[in-house]
Amino acid sequence: MTDAGISNKADPLSKPQSKYDYSKGPEPLEINMKWCKACNICIALCPKQVFEPDRDGKPVQARPENCTQCTICWVHCPDLAITSNYK
Amino acid sequence: MADRKRVLVMGNHAVVEGAIYAGLNFYAGYPITPSTEVAEGCARELPKIGGRFIQMEDEIGSIAAVVGSSVAGAKSMTATSGPGYSLMLENIGYAYMTEVPLVVCNVQRGGPSTGLPTKVSQADTMQAKWGPHGDYTAIAVAPSTIEDTVTETIRAFNLAERFRTPVTILLDEVIAHSRAIINLPEPGEIDIYNRVKPTCSPEEFIPFEMTENLVSAMPAYGEGYRYVVTGLTHDPMGFTTNKPSEIFPKLDKLRNKIMNYREETVKIRTEQMEDAEIAFVAYGSVSRAALQAVDLARKAGVKVGMVQLYTIWPFPEKQVKELCANCRKVIVGELNMGQIVHEVRRVLPGDIEIHTLQRYDGEILTPLQLLEKLEEVL
Amino acid sequence: MATATTSEKAKQKSDIFLKYLRPRKGMPSVWCAGCGNGIVMTAIIRAIDKLGLSKDNIVMVSGIGCSSRMPIYLDFNALHTTHGRALPFATGVKFARPDLKVIVVTGDGDALAIGGNHFIHACRRNIDITAILINNNIYGMTGGQGSPTTPSAAFSTTTPYGNAEKHFDPSALAAASGASYVARSTVYHATAMEKLIGEAISHRGFSLVEAVSNCHTYYGRLNRQGDPVTMINSFKEKSVQVTKAKKMSPEELKGKIVIGKLHEVDTTEFCDVYQSTVDRLDGRK
Known part of the structure; x- marks a missing residue:
């Protein structure tokens, strides 16, 4: 994607450590921090607790290895801020 | 015919x-x-x-x-x-x-x-x-x-x-x-004007473009030009705006696209206005009574004429002013308590007497009533 | 950011929003953080994408209100009209161009209060329009006034001591007025909503999808229903599938939201019937 607004780099200071193997590719989800309004829906609805809020309340993929591609987060994101990187 | x-x-x-x-x-x-x-x-x-x-x-x-x-x-x-x-x-x-x-x-x-x-x-x-x-x-x-x-x-x-x-x-x-x-007019006898369609590609299309004559090309839905039509004040792209720098041009466009070309809207009929000293200004059904009143009054030697407005808005001010320039008096007949008379008063110079004949009881103004008024103001 | 590991399918999935968002307009939307309108919007995007409809042939019509801002964001032919009048505007579009797919996005105040008469008559006429009624039980854009779907005793800025009136059931109203497809879903059931919207768009005749949504900013705050997450989760608890609801008593169904396809009849569509008249009269001038 070329849109400059899309980035999955949240505030690096608040990003928790993860066991995810980044050599396998990017994180499973792409979060557009410019569109995200920190409504907390994805964080709360995720059945596998993939997300943690950063200090603005926006989601960070703290446990990407837990993601099962269930799509709950991106079908419930009201701001179209989550898209899937999955194959 | x-x-x-x-x-x-x-x-x-x-x-x-x-x-x-x-x-x-x-x-x-x-x-x-x-x-x-x-x-x-x-x-x-x-x-x-x-x-x-x-x-x-x-x-x-x-x-x-x-x-x-x-x-x-x-x-x-x-x-x-x-x-x-x-x-x-x-x-x-x-x-x-x-x-x-x-x-x-x-x-x-x-x-x-x-x-x-x-x-x-x-x-x-x-x-x-x-x-x-x-x-x-x-x-x-x-x-x-x-x-x-x-x-x-x-x-x-x-x-x-x-x-x-x-x-x-x-x-x-x-x-x-x-x-x-x-x-009825024959087919082809009267020209029919159709809205201008865009000729550019959908990517280049600007829905409310400030064209030379301020009238933007208008595609129909389904022709590939997907654009926003909104009643909110909008910029040339059709997107809503609150910026004074975009509100001014939009509202000016609504006015100027007509007012800059108002001559195209004007249609007026005159009757015996060449030497008229008194003019009836009328529109709609009243102008038919005025027409007959002019005929009758002319037979009695009164130099009277009629200006009939086919175009009411925008008010054909230049034409009314010119046509009535040599009249001493103007009688505006209307089936209301006085609406177009305000426009006539606004455009005519102060030395022309303006009289009104108004009827708002659900009945028409008759030629006789117009003649009575004429007699009164003579 | 597509990488070697991203398959074509995933690429499609992640590009879908950009495909349907209007270029040069862009997000973020005007809606509050967590507003269900956005969830409904994504459900509409996915439903249309699955149907494979051409963007050129979709007209999205709306009136005034929070939900009615949606057509401005989506890259279809957009008609953002006056308060309550989306359905008659849509009727004009559809009747003039029956080949176009006309989708109306409306809210509870827009469709049922100021536009109530147009709503029942569009249903009665059974014109091929899909109406997506986002029901959040309140007027959001003007700041939380009571709407025709504000429940009895509920609070709003114009019912500060509790609503003395009864509320409409939009789906029942539509079915009784002659709509030939009626379904209800909530923003919690976003995937089911996508399916129902898809069915509604494919249905020939007037179809209504009532999307029960959250206005935590006004309705939630004034009625102590909590943040968006709490409200959305409460829809999960309150919802009953229509098949299950049929076996439940009215007492058991009190306060529940019956979801699923509520009503569907196979009947003639207005534009089709009119076209058959036109064909029959052809050249009889």
Whole structure:
């Protein structure tokens, strides 16, 4: 994607450590921090607790290895801020 | 003229004849006296030519469907009377803002409120200019006979398409409900104007572009030009805006696209004005009485003439000023408590006496009444 | 940011929003954080994408209100009209161009209060329009006034002591008025909503999808229903599938939201019937 607004780099200071193997590719989800309004829906609805809020309340993929591609987060994101990187 | 189609029609049916000649293919309306025959005529005629007629649940829905169909590419109109016209105003305002061509025929009856459903009036003249809230420029035409109801309806459609704006036909109840044998124009006899379509690619398309004549090209839905039509004040791309730098040009466009080319809207008829010292200024049914009054007064040696306004809005100020320049006195006859007289007063120099003759009891002004007034002011 | 590991399918999935968002307009939307309108919007995007409809042939019509801003964001032919009048505008578009798919996005105040008459008549006419009614029980854009779907005793800025009126059931109203497809879903059931919207768009005739949504900013705050997450989760608890609801008593169904396809009849569509008249009269001038 070329849109400059899309980035999955949240505030690096608040990003928790993860066991995810980044050599396998990017994180499973792409979060557009410019569109995200920190409504907390994805964080709360995720059945596998993939997300943690950063200090603005926006989601960070703290446990990407837990993601099962269930799509709950991106079908419930009201701001179209989550898209899937999955194959 | 012998091979023209001769028909016996009432004024309301003449509106249908004129509209279909101009290319009408969509009508949405709601029954209201004294305009109902326009709807009935369209219900009967439109399906025969592949057009569409729909009776909506009210006048608000009617004008909404008319705007919707016009955006979808149809030539559309509705007809109504005072109470229905009042209900339509919000969406007529929407059409001014979104620059949607359409024609509204207001067959005027006595008011306010339910008023006099079967009686004549010209009291909606100012409403046709200032009806919807906000700033915009309106176009309104006023036929006076059954025959010119046909041609004025055609002209209304041409003006709507030319300027991308709603046009109101102000018809008097007595014209709408009179019958006459008239000659219909032959196909091709009167030019029909159609809205300008974009020629650029959808990517380059600017829906409310500030073109040279300020009228933007208008695609129909489904032609690949996906754009936003909104009643919110918008920029040339159609996106809503709150910026003063974009609000000014938009509202100026609504005014200037008509006012810069107002000569194209003007239609005036004069009768014996060459040497007239006194002039009747009239429109609609009153002009027919004035015509006869002029004839009778001339026989008695009074130098009187008539200026008949076919275009009411924008008020043809330059023409009225020039035509009445050599008159000492002007008599404005209207079927209301005085509406166009304010415009006449505004444009004529102070040394011309302006007299009014007003009737608002649901009856027409007769030639005799006009002659009495003439005698009074002589 | 597509990488070697991203398959074509995933690429499609992640591009879907950009495909349907209007270029040069862009997000973020005007809606509050967590507003259900956005969830409904994504459901509409996915439903249309699955149907494979051309963007050029879709007209999205709306009136006034929070939900009615949606057509401005989506890259279809957009008609953002006056308060309550979306359905008659849409009727004009559809009747003039029956080949176009017309989708109306409306709210509870827009469709049922100021536009109530147009709503029942569009249903009665059974014109091929899909209406997506986002029901959040309140007027959001003007700041939390009571709407025709504000429940009895509920609070709003115009019912500060509790609503004395009864509320409409939009789906029942539509079915009783003649709509030939009626379904209800909530923003919690976003995937089911996508399916129902898809069915509604494919249905020939007037179809209504009532999307029960959250206005935590006004309705939630004034009625102590919590944040968006709490409200959305409460829809999960309150919802009953229509098949299950049929076996439940009215007492058991009190306060529940019955979801699923509620009503579908196979009947003639207005534009089709009119066209058959036009065909029959062809050239009889």
